[in-house]
Amino acid sequence: AAGNRTRGLRQAPPQRVLFQPDLSSSRPTRGAAHVSQSPTPGQQALGSNSFVSNSSLAAASATLANYEPPSSYPLTLKPVTTPANNPDHYRNALKRKAEATMTPLARKYRHIMLPGTGFIGPNIYVRAQMALQSGVESEEEYALHHLVKISHERGDKYRFDQFPGLAEALVKKVLQVSSLFWDIEWDISYDDDMADFYDDETLNGLSGTSDAIQKLKSRLPLVTTDTVTDARWNANLERVIEAGLVIRNMCLQNENAQYLARQPMVRDYLAIALNLPPHPSIIELQHYALDTAEQILVWVGDMGPDDAVYVSLLELLEKSEDRGAIMTALRTVARIGMHLPDPKRLDGISKEILGRVGAWLMVDDEEMKTACLDFLFQFTSFADNVEILLQNADSEAMARQLSRLLLFAAKEERSGRPSTGQQPAEDKTSGFIPKLSRSVVEALLKIDEPERSSEWLRMCFLPSKESEMTQISLWQSYQSTFSPYQSHLIAGDFIKNVSTTFVGATAQVAGQNKYVIRGIRARKAPIDTGMLPGSGAGDKGKEMKKCCWRLTVASEVHRDPITGVQSGPSTREIECGEWFRHSNEMLKHILKEHMQIPRKPSDDRMDMDTSSWPSRPGSAMANGTPSAQGTPVPPSTQKPGTENLADVFEFAAADKAVHRCRWASCKRTSADPSFAASGTATVPRTALFARHIQTHIPNNSASDAHQSEHNVPPSATSTAAATQSSLPHKSIEKITFRTFEDEKGDAAGVPLGAALVLRNIAKFMPKALGQNGTAEGILGQSSSSKSLSLNGGEGKKSQMDKHGDHEEEEVGEEVGGVVGPMERIFDEEVLTRLFFALTHGRPIGGYVGSVLRSIARSSS
Known part of the structure; x- marks a missing residue:
């Protein structure tokens, strides 16, 4: 069992050794390294411990500590070429393939630009001109459409001299209007050698054709007063009108106007356009022709009275009823007269034109008045033309209208300043009762x-x-x-x-x-x-008028309380202070109550011959000084139907005493030598002295009202406001009328034109008139009003008295038995307006003064 346990023990694993390359030896080849560096596991396991040392371990640790990984670099990416992101690549590739397959002939002419291969053609200006010159209807429509826009939008830079042939092409196109109304096709010739052989359809492009109108009227007309026309006729007329509009727009620039003035064909076009038959479809073209004539005729130096364009303009003024055409024609004729070489005289102006111009002045139209005044100013700048104006127009009515225009559209300006004298405050509890x-x-x-x-x-x-x-x-x-x-x-x-x-x-x-x-x-x-x-x-x-006669009355005597001596004057002067409605009543009051002139018995009044005492307003004579011509007269009643003062008072008996004028501060007496001047021995001194008193009295007679009826009175509202004003201080108010003025503050507009025409008439007024120089034949019907002369001259005018007999009244200077033109034209009414404009008009007053000076010089 023990042996079994011993056999079952696991063997200790071999110790790991870090790989340490040999840095001293050279790098072996891949094969040798593979052989030597591939030990078998058994070999490594058996002798591994013998190769590990402390020095190798330390070197390995240092290597690991100092190790730095290599830096990374971005990858370079190349996009894939596709037709979406690089179409030129494929286009060039196809082009290279096509060139590779080209024939030798095609490869030879490959750099020539053929139609459709990138050539953009001429610009719009050249193309429009070439299209117009082509004569193709569609091309003409294209050209005229663009030329109308170009001339309107770029007219300040679009010039004829930069595009030779453009003006001739436009004029040739507008001349085609003749073919729409007459059986004629104009042919333009630039050969002077063949001028004698031109037919009735040929125009001279070098010097113009003076009888172009006669050639037209000799042909058979195609269009009558019938306004029914077909589409083709309307299309042709529309292109003609567009060509006329282009010419009109371009001639507004001075350089283009001068260029056209040197083209004789342009004057032929103007004459033909102004003599077209009366048809509603060509009114627009005629207006374009008039605008063109107004701009270019000022640069024509040989414009004579027989020129076809000038004659056509005058015929238009005689017959036309078109307001726009009349005003443009008047301005054109005036500009022709302004730029004529000396003598600058407008000839051929008929009686009908002068009569119509006088009537147009009466129209309530400022532009028409301005055009008429420009025409009259140029016409009357020549002496002979002034006499023609007197012979063929109602110059009296014209002069009256011109005098009215002196304050045309004038703005009333009131400027007041306080009076120098201190006025006492108003007493609200009592007042002076008149x-x-x-x-x-x-x-x-x-x-x-x-x-x-x-x-x-x-x-x-x-x-x-x-x-x-x-x-x-x-x-x-x-x-x-x-x-x-x-x-x-x-x-x-x-x-x-x-x-x-x-x-x-x-x-x-x-x-x-x-x-x-x-x-x-x-x-x-x-x-x-x-x-x-x-x-x-x-x-x-x-x-009412206040009697300012000073009266002497007794005053309260002041005595010194101690001595009893009088300490002040015993009399004092006071004002009469009675108020009268009429000046003649006040004069009678002064003669009777203050001067105590004896009165004639009512049943035994001496008949006095007063025919040599012409009745005049009191303002006609200076203070106690007889007038230059005629005999001063005793004061006459101012109200019609009242008795003569010579039949009421005994002026001869009153001459025994010396009378003193006590009106305000006047110190004159009846013993002054001026009241016994030569030629007035039959007139009593007191009668002449009464005339002096009458000059003090404010006059409200019929003649005075006639003289002041042309003045501009203060407005009723301002008068009422001034009457009802309860301010304690008075102010002196000055009224002026501000007329049109330019940027320099000088007079301008209608008032300036009226003043200049009146100045020319007065400056060149003839001394006498010709065979037809009668009041009815030249100057209109004889005036029934008296005429006022600056130099005091008077003449005689035959009038019918109540018995039907003729009697002579001195009114103005006679020239050969007829009242002179100066006294007839610049009569009392006109002179009254002139003096009013002189004193109240600003800045027109200076020009009115030149009119009055011209009248005085011509009358002397």
Whole structure:
């Protein structure tokens, strides 16, 4: 059993020895190494312990400690070539295969670019030009379609001189419009040697064809007024219109306009287009032709009165009713006159054209007015043309319209500044109540109460929410106005009537038991309500005139309380202060009440010859100085139908005393030498002195209204606001009218054109007229109004008096028995507007001044 146990013990395993290569020996070959390094397991097991030593173990440990694994490198991957990721590889491979199979002849010409092998052809500009020159309808449509877009979008860089032959091709195309209306096919020749042998269908491309219109009208027309046309005719016309549009767009550039101006065929095209039969389908083409003419004719230096284009433009102005065509033709003719060589004279303007231009000025159309003024300015820049204008147009009406246009579309500007004098603050409890004149009170007495007191209140007071006045002062003013003449309302009824007249006025009790009426205040100047007898609707709202005659009254004497000596003056001067509706009533009041001129008995008035005293407004004579021509006259009544002052007052008897003018601060007397000038011995001094007084009085006569009717008054709203204003300080307001101006601040637009035309007319106004120079033949119907001359010249005008006899009235200078053209055209109405524009217009005032200077020089 023990032996069995001994045989069963396991044998100890051999100790492991790490492999240690021999570094000193050379590397054996693969075969030798395999033989020597392959010990059998038995051999290794038997002698393994004998080869292991401590030194070898230490070297092995150091090797393991210092071991570093080798660094890894990324793999370089080459993608697989496929048609998806590299199509050029397969394309080149196919090309190499094709070249390998090419014949020798094909291999010789393989570098030549054949159609379809990459040649892109000409650009769109060259292709469009060549397509237009081909004459093929489809190619022409393609070319014109693109040329219209190019000329519109690239017109600033698309030039004729960069594409030779393009302008000729376009003109040749638009000339085909003649074939649509006449039996003709134009042939353009550039051979001057054969000019004498041209037929009726040949145009001279080098110098133009002056008789092209006659050639057209000699042929058989194909299209009448019938507007029914076929598709082929419409297609041909559409291409012609597109060619005309291209020319019109391109000539807007100056370089292209100058290029076309050197092409004689273009003027033939314009003449033919403007003389086409009246047909609705060619209106668009004619407008394009007019726009083209406006741009290129300014560069034509040999435009004469017989030129076909110029004659066609004038015929269009005579017959056309198309607003756009008329304005373009007017501008074109004006530009032709502007660029003509000296003398710059527009010839061939007919009477019909001048008459139509004068009528077009009346149209409410700013563009039409501008075109007419440009034409008239160029036409009147030559002296002979001004005389033609006077002979063939209603120049009086034209001058009046031109004077109206001086302030065309002017904007009103108001500038105010406070007055230098200090104004006292407004007293809200009392106020100065205007004192009405006897004539106004007598007119009020014809109205029954309570309407009489209501009219008086409306004349002298106005509503004011913040103002008040005492009842006793209002009642006393009413009582003093009417008690000397008639009975009046009692105090209670009158106060109630105040609240009835002014809705916001109420009677109240103020502090210290003071009875007031709140809601009204006295006017600074009473107004005419228009309800009085003798007043009209136009008198409503007019302010009355105040008598400013100074009166000497006794003043309260102040004495020294100790000595009793008078310490102040015993008299003082006050203003009359009565208010009048009419200036003639005020003049009578001054002569009768203040100057105490004796009156003639009503039953024994001396008949005086006043025929040598022509009636004039007071503003026609300087202060006490007789006019240059004619005899000053005694003051006459301003209101029609009233008696003459010479029949009322004894002016001759009043000459015994010396009268002094006490109006405001005037110091003149009737003894001044100016009131006894030569030639006025038959006129009393006092009558002449009365004329001087009349110059102080504000005039509201019919003649004064006629002179001021052309002025532009302040608006009613601003007047009302100024009247109702309760501000304590006054301001001086200046009104100006700002007309059109350019970027430099100079006048421009319609006002400038009107001023320049008026200046030319005044500058070249003839002294006399020819055989037809009568009032009816040249200057229209004779004017019934007086004419105003800058140099004070006056003449005579025959009028019919009430008995049917002719009497002479001095109105203006006569030239050979007929009133001169200067006085007829620049009459009182025109001069009034000129002076108003001179003083109120900005910046047109300077040009209006040149008009007035030209009038003065021509009148001298």
